[in-house]
Amino acid sequence: MNYPTPPTHSQSLSDKIEQLRSHCQINILPSWVCWRGDLEITDVMQSNFLHWQPIQLNDKQQVVWNQGKHILWLGQKFTVPDSLYDYPLSGLCARLSLTWWADAVEVYLNGNLLSTGDLFDCSPRLLLSQGVKSKDEFFIVLRLVSPEHCDGALMHSQMIFESGIGDDIDPGLIANELAIAQTRGKNLSSTEWNRLVTEIEELMNFSCGIKTQADWKSLLEKIRQTYLRIDQLTSIKNNKLFLLGHAHLDLAWLWPVQETWRAAQNTFESVLKLQTEFSELIFCHTTPALYAWMEEHQSWLFTQIQTQVKLGKWEVLGGFWVEPDLNLISGESIVRQLLYGQLYFLEKFGKISPIVWVPDTFGFCGTLPGFLNQAGIEFFVTQKLRWNDTSQFDYDLFWWQSPDGSQILSYMSPPIGETIDPVKMTDYLSTWESKTGLANALWLPGVGDHGGGPTRDMLELARRWKNSPIFPETEFSTAENYCQYLKSSVAILPAKLPVWQDELYLQFHRGCYTTHADQKRWNRQCENLLYQAELFSTLATAIYGLPYPKTELETAWKKVLFHQFHDILPGSSITQVYQDALPEWQEVQQLGSTLLDRSLRAIACNINLPEPPQPDSIPVIIFNSLNWERSEVVKIKPPHAQHWLIHDLDGNQLPYQITRDGLLFIPTIPSIGYQIYWLSPGDVDENKCGQESYLEFCLENEYLLVRVNVQTGDLESVFDKIQLREVLKGAGNQLQAFADKGQYWDAWNIDPDYQSKPLPPAKLQSIEWLEKGIIQQRLRVVRQIGKSQFTQDYVLQTNCPILKIENSVNWQEDQVLVKTSFLLNLHSDIATYEIPCGVIHRPTHPHTPSQRAKWEVPALKWADLTADTNTGNYGVSLLNDCKYGYDIKGNEMRLTLLRSPHWPDPQADRGEHQFNYALYPHTGSWQAAETVRRAYNFNIPLNVLLNPETKKSPSPVFKNNSFLALTADNLIITAFKVSENDPQSFILRFYECHGESSNLPTLNLKSEFFTLGNPLDLLERNILPTVNPIAPWKISTFQVLTQER
Template identity: 35%
Template sequence: PDANMPAGESLVRQLLYGQRYFRARFGSIHKTCWLPDCFGFTPGLPQVLLGAGIENFFTHKLNWSETNEFPYDLFWWEGLDGSRVLAHGFHNPEGGYNGDVDPATVTGTWRNFRGKAHHAESLLTVGFGDGAGGPTPEMLERARALQYFPALPELRFTRVQDFYDDVRSTADGALLPAWVGELYFELHRGTLTSQGRIKYLHRRAERDLVAAEVLGSLGALVGNESPESLEDPWRILLRNEFHDILPGSSVREVNDAAESELGNVVEQAGEAIHERLVALACASVPPGDERGLLVANPDLSARPVRIESSHELEGSQAVDGGYVLTSEETILGLEARVLFGGSARSGLDASPDRLENDFVAVHIGEDGAISSVWDKVAGRETLAGRGNQIWAYVDKPRAWDAWDVDAGYADDGKELVAGAVELVEDGPHRAAIRIDRRFRDSVVTQEVRLWCNSARIDFATSIDWRDRHWLLKSRWPLAVRAARAAFETAFGVVERPTHRNTSWDAAQFEVAGHRFADLSEPGYGVALLNDGRYGYHALGNELGLSLLRAPAYPDPLADEGSHSFTYALFPHAGSWLEGGVLAEAEDLNRRLPSVPCNAAGPVSLRPLKLEGVRLGLGALKPQEDGDGLILRVYEPAGARGALDIDLPRGWILGPELNLLETETGEPNLHFTPFKIRTYLLQRS
């Protein structure tokens, strides 16, 4: 799979289902992660690999980096939490990982092998691997002829696992170099943005499948049957994370199929969410005459009530396409609660050029950019210039059309200015201003939305795109000074420089991030959130989000047509975790699910309570083999602390498990930075 964009839980499922298949088919699990052609690697991967029984890692792609030469080809790769896997790669100057067997290939690969000071052998893959076919009889014959040829390195065929075992037994591990953190690939940065519809559906499918499993598990904790496995839709999602599908570098037929398949997964997950929430209501809400709304929070962070519904709710506000509702109540993590009508917080006010609530005052200029975001709680301006500048940059990379964004893209761009600005929602729950922009044959429409109970400013974006070879970005100069910005990645965050001091820094002009990027100074920060985009930039005090590309190869209609997604600006006090960035990102990516119900009175159920150190939720799902539940949580910000787990009557905390759901011992409730822990919840 791609190793930049999938959420941590998606990586876990890739390994869980893959290793289970490998064990069932071959009687053992795999020990080596073999990813020769992926476009960079999250620093969360080493811990995930070790948790699934994989202790070795191989890639070839880092040799393609266009600016800096990666310094190692035999090394320890250390992840966010300190986990290490043994990593290897080789540099075949003749054919890469599709090697031939000839003197130039053999001598060139050996000459380039820098790890020979630690180990006397390097791997060299031969055959037609990109497109399959493997080694030919001619290659095998040449290998025999060259095996002991004078002046050439000796050749022998081996199993990959045997090679890594030999390294561990003969090399002095203490002397092997270590690379700490992300393996950033200095090429193919455009794959973070190409085929935007696939990326949006991928994010939706990830979040909705997790939410459906959580709701089914909450039902089991209050007495319902264990939920059915969602492995089938998960497998479809995981297949579409293949590194030429999710990155958007496939042909038209593949992209059409991916959009259809991921759309079906989103639909299946949505149906499962509704069915499991209805089952939860039937099991836990005493029937009565009061018309209420059962609202559930499938995440660990407490969430303010913000409901979007296709049908009218008591006290709701009519908006284009449905109704919205807020309440001054807060839904705690893994809680379901019956609400009776809404109660909009006072203070929301709007005009054609201004949105304001108790938290922020937002002013919009005639050009459609945000001229000011005044943080009323902190008493300070959030912006250092006009925010939400929409720029279109000429995007004609030197090579690899769907794959690349060139370093000089910012030299040739044009800002899109508003053609019309109109107030379209004026409360009491939400206010919104619509901004229309036109660029050549394309139209960008945004609704700038402000809820009454949050400082988060949403930019609901609809694009009808009809142009080729343009990169569309949203730019945000912020009144924050920081040498590093934080970007969400699998099971944590990765920090990257906001300066260009070295060639390594300068090469990271476009980087991967999941649901948020954050720029914080002591005591204050600003986050840029999104619900289906992955390409960011951070330079000086500016954060930016890539919205769309339109390459012409290998898909001549890439990104043509309609796109819908939302991004948001969120100013906050303290660090990103203390300031509620994770909770707001969760809310933007997965609205609180709800179903109408008839209740006798207020109901709140929270069968599983997690208290103590702040954690993120990986999964709450049915056990693969057994009738228990699997709880997976992780420390998201680099902190330490203890966790307390409170279960309902009839359930006990079982052993701790690895990611393959194999017992590893008594449950450890202490968390170190970025630690992932998986627990078995058992019926007593």
């Protein structure tokens, strides 16, 4: 005969805990009646809703109704019984505990609105009565709206009766204390634990027949004494939980930005009101952009916040202008997030934040500590890596080190959006102590995502549990105080903290590198545009006295920074967010273009022109915004239809090519400077027009011979003519489409199994030559994937070892992922990817779970695979102008081009797209091949002014027209601007890009203009003199001094 397994003592104690809870808690989930469709609450109360249809629970014992904003009404009448299993209820508080998954919820008590909620404020404990009497009746009605993308659900409905007196006890309190004891008692000896459980069981057996509150209280006190005698359980009072009110507020997500302002106002008003009653409450909030809006539109509220900050009751956190995505933005964008954020805090609240607080950002680039160290940041805090889908992140407290050697104390905070749950809090504390050796932990009570913050119930629970003898000490404090506690504790820990020298990769939300490609393109273009507009505006101010457009540039930058928020730029918001974002991006583009054009024309007005080669020649001034000489193809559009020639300053005619939409030639422009050319009328040269027909679909220049497959449109060969080797070992630029369905977080997540769901290959529709001249060859391939058309131009230019692929796509797929693939004729265990102001190396043959989880990774402008060969290093770089998702496995290099998720924006990515990428085979390492410079060139074209107004005086003409250059080749200038603190001072920022030390550069060429001054941090404050040489990957900022010309 098979006998049942006897319960363990832990199971037995769990049974007793549930028995105690049954004396004060009632599951009312099966008792709801329902009405499907909308009603007015007055009609509900007048129509005797108790005659509605009884609810049917699903197999998970939940109330479920259809997705798509469908409305479900639930109602029930609850009558307070005399007692629950002999525990009298009279005089106790009555609370309704609910948990739902619904887009919007209204809770009515006796016909009056009691509370509202949504997807985020979804687990309230609502006070129905401060002291019930037997036979009291509560008419409870819920109006629930299902989410657009998934079914709605009511998962939990419970009536709770508890003591309303802080020191008083009830069965629920003792049950929770026993649950805490159960967790804390895991290390007790079996003898001691068995004795405890036996005593509790014996006492519980005496509960039968007890009828009065006084007798119950006596019994509960006896039960409590059984575990209070055990030092290992009561020693929890030696631990402390620091509490900090919190309300994560996404600036946009499932709601538009305008709703965020209302949510912020409601949250802040609620917190300030609660602080008048609960003087212990300290609250924190990030996002200077949000405070700036509040200052402008609700100044009375902003003033109150300033007062609370001074009193130490409100902590401004974060440092960044918003909580941005930190995989997809440039290094200079990270700088501006910190610069504008910290300076705003300093101006409005008297101090900068020492903490970067980014609990919800989707991963963090490995160079971030180098930025934070230079912006007054001492601590990095997130909790997002708890969302990993493959392997748990190893550390809760660690030093994070960037490639330049910068370290920052980093802390994996508790989850956000939590309540005061004593069992969960003590479990977290125990886990924290076991992992770190530290006795004190932080807890963040408060409703979040859509704002909300701490509730009255949370604060009352905090007060009640503060008095429990088996609950840790609690104290409201600030994040800064807690982080300083961590810092001081690190010095006395017996073991050194681990040092993490890698990115903080989130094993989740990999689709965010690609979704809403329009946002990625706008962001990249605006970052590049503002760099140029600021650079040339500064030069025009410093050299020629043009008024500096500080306000306009700051306005433009802050719009870009705002839309780098971690639910806007990643593409994970609703349709309206992107409809609202479009005019903001367009405004930045218009403003940046105007400022750039104005500054270039101001410089042009001070340029002396030589005598033209012909009286009717037109000057062309070409500007280079990058700090190295560039010689590359530009296109100009002559003013009217006739034949034109191009001459240099000495009157020499240059090679050119006429195309359908302009004239191509190759100028040479110095570092951050300009050069003058002449456009002159002339006779057409048939050899330079390149209009003849070519039947063979091969592109060729002095570097590459490229052959296109006439059946597929793929590259079938890319031959390196210099090294005499084939670059490909299979198809190149093969468009690969996959079904990408089944993910709840549709916009965020790529189906992990997408590789097993390939769709039919792209169908070639046409292939034709558009250009084949002495400057440029252009071969157009048109292909079809499903309902979508890809128009791709293979472009090969003279004197250039790069094959460009220019794309125009009409994308009309649903839940499809498309990549471009290059099978390379080389192998390496490591691939290199650009990240903000640096690179990261990732394995191409992953071995560990955490490595295998990186099957889709972020990068900025390029990725590279370089192999050691018998004849030296050889590699291939894949450049892009607005894409971010890569994967390189073995010898296959892929770039993710487009996705088409349904939720939360069913229109995401459908429509027209323009983007470019390029294949760059090279000899030697990516450093020797100057991949970084090639990628910058690919993203930031030369600027052309045709026939601008220039200086008419007969002054000498300079042939070396560089305003600014650095003597070191491995330094990239990322900003040249007017100082935030001194309008007469200028700021130059650059970073080391090759991982090699560099001598401190000098500014050469136009040395009569500029010299390097003091080194500064990213907030433009003086720091100790920079060590020479500059460390690899170091970001450096200097004051620039001007001299009379």
